[in-house]
Amino acid sequence: MSSGAIEGSGSAERLSALVDGELDSAAAAAVCESWKREAELRRSWHAYQLIGDVLRSDDLAAGAGRNVAFLVALRARLAAEPVVLAPAPLQERPPSLPIRAASAAAQRRSSRWMLGSAIAAGFMLVIGTFAVLRPGTAPAPGVPVASLAGPPPSGSNGAILREASLREASDLPGSAVVNARVIRDARLERYLAAHKQFSGSSALGVPSAFLRSSTLDADAR
Amino acid sequence: MIAPDADAPLIERVKQGDVKAFEMLVVKYQRRIERLIGRMVRDVDLVPDIAQETFIRAYRAIPQFRGDSAFYTWLYRIAVNTAKKALMELKRDPLVTEAARASRDEEDDSPRFDSELSDGATPEALLASKQIAAAVNFAIEGLSEELRQAITLREIEGLSYEEIAELMHCPIGTVRSRIFRAREAIAARLRPLLDTREGERW
Numbered sequence: 001m002s003s004g005a006i007e008g009s010g011s012a013e014r015l016s017a018l019v020d021g022e023l024d025s026a027a028a029a030a031v032c033e034s035w036k037r038e039a040e041l042r043r044s045w046h047a048y049q050l051i052g053d054v055l056r057s058d059d060l061a062a063g064a065g066r067n068v069a070f071l072v073a074l075r076a077r078l079a080a081e082p083v084v085l086a087p088a089p090l091q092e093r094p095p096s097l098p099i100r101a102a103s104a105a106a107q108r109r110s111s112r113w114m115l116g117s118a119i120a121a122g123f124m125l126v127i128g129t130f131a132v133l134r135p136g137t138a139p140a141p142g143v144p145v146a147s148l149a150g151p152p153p154s155g156s157n158g159a160i161l162r163e164a165s166l167r168e169a170s171d172l173p174g175s176a177v178v179n180a181r182v183i184r185d186a187r188l189e190r191y192l193a194a195h196k197q198f199s200g201s202s203a204l205g206v207p208s209a210f211l212r213s214s215t216l217d218a219d220a221r
Numbered sequence: 222m223i224a225p226d227a228d229a230p231l232i233e234r235v236k237q238g239d240v241k242a243f244e245m246l247v248v249k250y251q252r253r254i255e256r257l258i259g260r261m262v263r264d265v266d267l268v269p270d271i272a273q274e275t276f277i278r279a280y281r282a283i284p285q286f287r288g289d290s291a292f293y294t295w296l297y298r299i300a301v302n303t304a305k306k307a308l309m310e311l312k313r314d315p316l317v318t319e320a321a322r323a324s325r326d327e328e329d330d331s332p333r334f335d336s337e338l339s340d341g342a343t344p345e346a347l348l349a350s351k352q353i354a355a356a357v358n359f360a361i362e363g364l365s366e367e368l369r370q371a372i373t374l375r376e377i378e379g380l381s382y383e384e385i386a387e388l389m390h391c392p393i394g395t396v397r398s399r400i401f402r403a404r405e406a407i408a409a410r411l412r413p414l415l416d417t418r419e420g421e422r423w
Contacts, residue, residue, distance in 0.1 A: 016405075017397050020381075021226060028234060032242045032245065039423050045245060050252075050353070051376070061357070063346070063353065087236065
């Protein structure tokens with residue numbers, strides 16, 4: 001092992017800070033990205049964690065062999081899992097947000113919109129978590145909702161998204177960061193962004209709650 | 222638990238679909254989780270399987286983790302529940318272990334995995350373990366006072382960088398640098414002992 005490990009001391013030092021949780025989101029994202037690519041960083045992460053464990057308790061001392069084997073086996077199982085997504089807004093949000101009750105008409109209209117758009121766009125929206133099936137390659141982190149710049153929706157769809165919601169959505173920095181493999185069209189992007197307020201809560205993990213959240217936000221913020 | 226959860230940045234990454242960030246957490250907690258499960262389950266062969274199951278269940282449940290407790294507390298509970306469930310299944314069918322062992326012998330695909338994971342108590346492994354503990358302790362003693370204090374306050378006292386900066390009367394950047402240098406000094410002694418032939422597989 002060459003002492004060139006210290007050449008990337010910028011990234012190794014940031015890795016060390018991440019061990020302690022003392023990195024902001026952007027820097028943490030960058031370190032995770034490097035960890036994926038660089039075996040040296042992966043070895044260092046293991047070593048730093050082992051050092052902490054051993055300092056606290058001798059009986060956790062062990063060579064890396066078991067850890068590597070464990071992780072390699074777990075990776076195979078993780079690859080079979082849908083990627084969990086529970087994107088949280090980067091600012092603090094109030095912990096509980098009321099789910100606004102909407103008129104029955106609005107509910108019907110928006111459900112029809114959802115179904116219509118899903119069928120029309122020909123993509124499969126997995127209700128529940130934003131599950132992505134079979135992520136064979138590493139997900140691209142930090143893919144922002146870029147499609148807000150798209151043309152405004154026409155027809156009845158436009159009635160669902162208020163301008164205020166669009167403004168709010170475009171203010172959200174890097175929110176709705178999702179695996180690039182999720183296929184979405186621009187309208188769904190805006191729709192999801194407008195309902196960003198429900199992210200981070202388990203409401204999105206429940207199918208009926210997801211449908212409920214598709215109601216018209218009559219008093220748009 | 223006074224300091225904010227050190228796992229928070231990684232959890233945030235996992236929630237954004239970064240599976241590798243979850244792997245980083247696995248690397249961090251595998252030893253502790255296996256030790257915990259080993260205390261509950263006598264059969265050491267079962268420990269890796271239950272630990273794997275624990276991490277899979279934790280991965281699936283991450284969207285529900287809200288940071289109300291520390292991540293490890295939450296993970297700990299999942300491990301305990303998973304181990305209990307495994308024990309109950311064993312009670313129902315004590316032949317499960319035998320059957321599992323038998324089928325593992327027949328399969329080619331992962332015998333090395335199994336022997337690596339089940340042989341934690343071989344003389345070689347115990348020796349390696351002792352050497353590693355000795356290397357860490359020796360390296361700590363060899364650190365300068367500043368570096369030793371910084372890493373001790375962080376790893377043993379669990380203080381945040383800010384708290385350590387106050388105690389040591391230095392800027393936070395210096396705390397971060399000292400802890401990093403302490404880790405690198407210790408890691409330098411450890412790396413020869415850490416199965417470098419496995420390095421590529423990471």
